[in-house]
Amino acid sequence: MSFEPRIVGFMCNWCAYAAADLAGTARKKYPPNVRIVRVMCSGRVEPALILKAFELGADGVLVCG
């Protein structure tokens, strides 16, 4: 079985999350490996949140904004 990473994506409500939402309405597909956590701004993402994601077994963390 090939390796399937689990990635947490912290996405800004106004841009990256809106883009992901738009991808949905445009019926574009993206791999389900990215699990999206909406934040009001990428500035909200503090180091502790990223470390927590790794602690819980994430293979990668994406901060988009």
Add this chain to the structure above:
Amino acid sequence: MASAGSHKNIELLTYSEVMEVSGYVGNFKVKIKKKPRYVDESKCTGCGTCQEKCPIKVDNEFDLGLGKRKAIYTPFPQAVPNVPVIDRDHCTYFLRGKCRACERFCETKAIDFEQKEQTLEVEVGCIILTTGFDSFDPTPMTQFGYGRYDNVITSLQFERMTNASGPTGGKIVLKDGTEPRSIAILHCIGSRDVNYHEYCSRVCCMHSLKFAHIIREKIPDAVIYDLYIDLRCFGKGYEEFYNRLQEEGVNFIRGRAGEVTDVAETPEERGKLIVVCEDTLISRQRRLPVDMVILSVALEPRADVAETAKLFSISRSRDGFFLEKHPKLDPVATTTEGVLIAGCCQGPKDIPDTVAQASAAAARAMAIITKGSVEIEPTTAFIDEKLCSGCRTCISLCPYNAISFNEDKKVSVINEAMCKGCGTCAAACPSGAITARHFTTEQIMSELEGVLI
């Protein structure tokens, strides 16, 4: 505009510029620079004598190089208020200290060379931006020869030419003063083009059809070509107008022009401009010899759109126009509460759409200010005074300037009307005194557990 100018509740500030905006919805403070026009508005009757007597002639910007104006001038015939302005860069008095012809002939003594720039500060509840568009300069598209051939003009130049108060008095003429016998109108210049603007400018199809109609009316036997990609006649009565033009004998060619050249291949082409194109409906290359070429140019964001967006803290979309809060559900609001947009500054649109959007923006502004109070989003941050150490880290980080320092209590305070709930302060607070409502650390941590376990 004239009725807006005379309305008792509307104060028009023309020839003025917004320098600074602070505050928030309901409490904006706007600093405005009022430029000196060197004519006293309260004394001027708009008789126009000064413009007749002024000896200086310069290119008229409003006529796009087709006509001339004086150094004291009203920018366009229906300008409100009907008060002229002195162009400092060309006025002999400002350049060499002599002349004052306008002052001598002014019967009401309205000319005032001593006028100074003024700065006003006004308090407003809402701001509506209607800054419009710029028209695309086709010079970089060298294949069409704009600027190289005299009789290749833009749609706006043609518009001025057909205007009864324009530089030619409404006559359609070539550079040498003669009447054109054949005219080609090229659609989508700079629009629907990956090299320039990908979007459709929406108004050009209809104004190109209008041009064809005006040409047919003024020069009944002229040969008219309309070169289009698609004809987008989407509004009320628009399709009917298109049908009418087909009956009027306008030649519609589906195909984008590849080139405009003056290199003749046959005797009939000599002395003409030749539009080279592919007629995609008959799958054949064509060469159309014409006297005049009109380029229907794109509508684009104004040159200073980036500075304006920054001044009013609003965003722009990918094409450069101001970004609305939601394209369908909130097309007049922006992400900054209390700042509304209408017209072509939001995206290209025709007059009916602009009027509808402007009316919506005005109604929205009334709804906000007559209510007396504002509803805010619940996603704001708050500071626990007991935990705040007064380090002020949050104040420098807040992108909305919503945090101030309370000198008495030595703690930071968040203004909830200005806070957008981004949570940057909550992430940065070293003592953990700030909570971003609905996005607390505990909530995000549990969400992580939810998506990962």
